[in-house]
Amino acid sequence: MKVLKITPEKCTGCLRCELACSYMQTGQYQPAKSVIRVSPFEGHTSYAPYTCTQCAEGWCMTACPVGAITINVAGAKDVRDDVCVGCKLCTIACPYGTAFYDPDTRKAFKCNLCGGDPACASACPTAAITYEDTATVDWIGDFAAHRAGRLLETV
Amino acid sequence: MTTATVRTSANVPKAAKGAAAQPAQPGFAGKLLRVDLTKKRCWAEAWSPAEMQELLGGIGLGAMILYRETKTKSGKGNVSWDHPDNRLILATGPLAGLPVWGTGGLTVVTIGAGTNGPTSTQANGFFGTNLKYCGYDAIVIQGQSKDWVYLYINDDTLELRDARDLAGKDTWETQDTLSGKLGLTGHQLSVYSIGPAGENLCRFAAIQGDYGHVASKNGVGAVMGRKKLKAVAIVKGTKPLAVADPRGLMQAADDIAHALKTDPGSKSLYEYGTLPGVVNLSKLGVLPIKNYTTNVPPADITEWAAPKLREGFDHRGHQCNACGMHHCHMSIIRSGPNKGQTIDEPEYEGWSGAGWTIGATRPDQIADVAWLNTQLDRACLDVNEFGWICGWVMECQEKGYITEQQLGFKLAWGDIKGAHRLMEMISHRKGFGNILAEGVKRAAEKIGGPAKDCAIYFEKGAAPRGHDHRGRWEEMLDVATASTGTMETGNPTFPTEVGQPARINPYDGEQVAHYVAGLRGRKNFEDSLGVCIFTVRCTLELICRALNAATGWNWTWADAVRFGRRTAAINRVVALRGGYTPAIEKPSKRYSSTPVDGPAKGQSIAAQWDKMIDVWYNDVGYDRKTGKPLPETLRGLGLDWLVPEVWGKKA
Structure with a gap:
């Protein structure tokens, strides 16, 4: 399946992904409602975007008591607004903190891969976010192992 | 931070009366944030879509506020830069916070301490983004506080908070402290502040923000210091920003990005920011070396080529809002006395002001020059004017016009440590530094004699940017005739679009004057949009496309030029x-x-100067004798209402 791949070394912290995402998801520019978010590291010298990894075993989906989270055409776990009751269980269940709650709509919201054409990947000027087929859906595990291994080598 | 927190809110009934809840005009947040430091009061003020279309933001909005609000109570003259009634306007624009590259910008407009006249100077980072998502297009500050305060903005929470514990801290320490205190990192918080130079009212103090972005011209930091406003801290707001045509805006933004990446005029800027300036300008005689005493660089200037300037550091991108340029970087110094320190990669003007102008031209000084540039940002001194001051003192000491005893130590060409010591003296107004803190013109006049003849400045009290303008005549004429103390026309960008020739003879005074007058307008337009000067190096037609998509208007390049000239x-x-x-x-x-x-x-x-001034005045339609815009010029710009004030009722 195609998922969002993130290369933190390429991120410069310009936050264009948040702008594009918020427009695609809400129809207005409003980074506070973006489902991809950029975090700073190492003081103010490094940045990395993070968003839903579309886990094979979606804990958000398992936790939802009303079955509001379904799999859309792009293979993404997507929240159905007409079913969601805003209980926030998915936001607690998600191990990566990428399921959110919107106090204005009183619904949960999360990355739905924009239905197969993610706006963040198109907007990123440095290709830090790409949309590609990966051998493993849970790529973040591989990424973490690789990263940790590299850090250990330098110890 | 335990005492004297003054809390006000944009939601209090009286303040909110005139403020629109939802912006009616796409592209704009819809409100101005007013702050009175004397009365410790903040309030929101609505402005109408008609005003937005007339003034845009940035310098367009700022110039009108200065016109309306800085007249003395007697009606004669302006209030001076250090008067409580002076306005400090920190303005964004219609493109700020949107996906067009480099749109975190702010324009600072005020009566500046350098010329004691109107000024406009820009910086970037995330100020504009954070402010607009809080719901404001600009901040207009008046009054003077008794004690140090900082302005805290978080959506509708507007507070003037005690900043006595921040006094004495440099700009980076101020941002670190506020980030820690508020528990916000990265671009969740944008902080623009002053360092010791602003606190001590140095005439060329700047306002610095977001680790390395500097609104540096005409002593705006001194104005902030006189108001006892240490910092403006803006939490990234949570409000929405509507635009007229979101898809069209993204397409225009991507087309601008494509132009920046591929056009020969902007490609090197895309790849290396302003770094190539050192080598390229040396080939034109525009790199200022040792206070204009020579234009011949050492044989190894290739060591200062852009890729080499990056090689020596550990680099991390540090872009402004939505920007894809390979321009702003944070660097870590790899070796030498400052090993491990984080610095902001200098702009071309940093390499010239903290390097070439003061004789630091050896390749083994590159890391030291970069370090000094960041120290100047942290102290909040304009690196350009510091270069002219420091280079002047170095030359004068070499020639015996300023003695070692007068200065307090020996300062030779290329001495970075000595230059740093001088910076400390200036920013704290210690000893001879007290004279130098008045800026290069006033210091030179004070010392007088042959020393005065070595100093680089404009008679109006401003200092040039970091070039040798004896090889770039346009800019010398531009700043000399500008009302703001810095460029009003700017560098030629797609000159043929506005009917000007692609190239001129740079040493033909008449051609230069026609060119500077003919290109007027574009820069003021750019500086009113909330964009970075470097991300609009494309045609005006493309910029207007982005503006129109954001706002739903129908601006053309001719409207943009007319707007800029009206603002001027x-x-x-x-x-x-x-x-x-x-x-x-x-x-x-x-x-x-x-x-x-x-x-x-x-x-x-010098031989052609008077003729150049004559041609410029004739072309722009201003009166050569009095400097006033002629009645027909004002009317042509739609400023009929200004004619009686400027020329009397009979005109």
Whole structure:
């Protein structure tokens, strides 16, 4: 399946992904409602975007008591607004903190891969976010192992 | 932070009366944030879609506020830069916070401490983004606080908070402290502040923000210091921003990005920011070396080529809002006495002001020059004017015009440690530094004699940017005739679009004057949009496409030029009210001297100066004798209402 791949070394912290995402998801520019978010590291010298990894075993989906989270055409776990009751269980269940709650709509919201054409990947000027087929859906595990291994080598 | 927190809110009934809840005009947040430091009061003020279309933001909005609000109570003249009634306007624009590259910008507009006249100076980072998502297009500050305060903005929470514990801290320490205290990292918080130089009212103090972005011209930091406002801290707001045509805006933004990446005029800027300037400008005689005493760089200038300037550091991108340029970087120094320190990669003007101008030209000094540039940002001194001051002191000491005893130590060409010591003296007004803190013109006049003849400045009290303008005549004429103390026309960008030639003879005074006058307008338009100067190096047609998509308007390049010229005329009227006359539109003796070597050797701008001024005045439609925009010029710009004030009721 195609998922969002993130290369933190390429991120410069310009936050264009948040702008594009918020427009695609809400129809207005409003980074506070973006489902991809950029975090700073190492003081103010490094940045990395993070968003839903579309886990094979979606804990958000398992936790939802009303079955509001379904799999859309792009293979993404997507929240159905007409079913969601805003209980926030998915936001607690998600191990990566990428399921959110919107106090204005009183619904949960999360990355739905924009239905197969993610706006963040198109907007990123440095290709830090790409949309590609990966051998493993849970790529973040591989990424973490690789990263940790590299850090250990330098110890 | 335990005492004297003054809390106000945009939601209090009285304040919110005039403020629109939802922006009616796409592209704009819809409100101005007013702050009175004397009364410790903040309030929101609505502005109408008609005003937005007339003034845009940035310098367009700022110039009109100066015109309306800085007149003295008697009606004669302007309030001076240090008066409580002076306004400090921190303005964004219609493109700020949107996905067009480099749109975190702010324009600072005020009566500046350098010229005591209107000023406009830009910086980027995330100020504009954070402010607009809080719901404001600009901050207008008046009054003076008794104690140090900082302005805290978080959506509708507007507070003037005690900043006595921040006093004495440099700009980076101030941002670190506020980030820690508020528990916000990265771009969740944008902080623009002053360091010791602003606190001590140095005439060329700047306002610095977001680790390395500097609004540096005309002493805006001194204005902030006089108001006892240490910092403005803006939490990234949570409000929505509507645009008229979101898809069209993204397409225009991507087309601008494509142009920046591929056009020969902007490609190197995309790849390396302003770094290539060092080598490229040296080939034109425009790199200032040792206070204009020579234009011949050492043989190894290739060591200062852009890729080499990056090689010596551990680099991390540090872009402004939505920007894809390979321009702003944080660097970590790899070796030497400052090993491990984080610095902001210098702009070209940093390499010239903290390096070449003061004789630090050896390749093994590159890391030291970069370090000094960041120290100047942290102290909040304009790196350009510091370069002219430091280079001047170095030359004067070499020639015996300023003694070691007077200065307190020996300062030779290229001495970075000594330059840093001088910076500390200036920013704390210690010893001889107290004279130098008045800026290069006032210091040179104070010392007088042959020392004065070595100083680089404009008679109006401003200092040039970091070039040798004896090889770039356009900019010397531009700043000399500008009402703001810095460029009003700017560098030629797609000149043929506005009917100007692609190239001119740079040493033909008449051609230069026609060019500077003919290109007027574009820069003021750019500086009103909330964009970075470097991300609009494309055609005006493309910029207007982005503006129109954001706002739903139908601007053309001709509207943009007319807007810019109208703004310049309003600034001119404010300047005239403050006593501005064409008599002060002059460069100093050294600044307009004839280069003795290098590519511009023997080319004398002084010999053609009067003719250039004559041509400029004729072309722009201002009166040569009084400096006033002629009645027909004002009417042509739609400023009929200004005619009686400028020319009397009979005109």
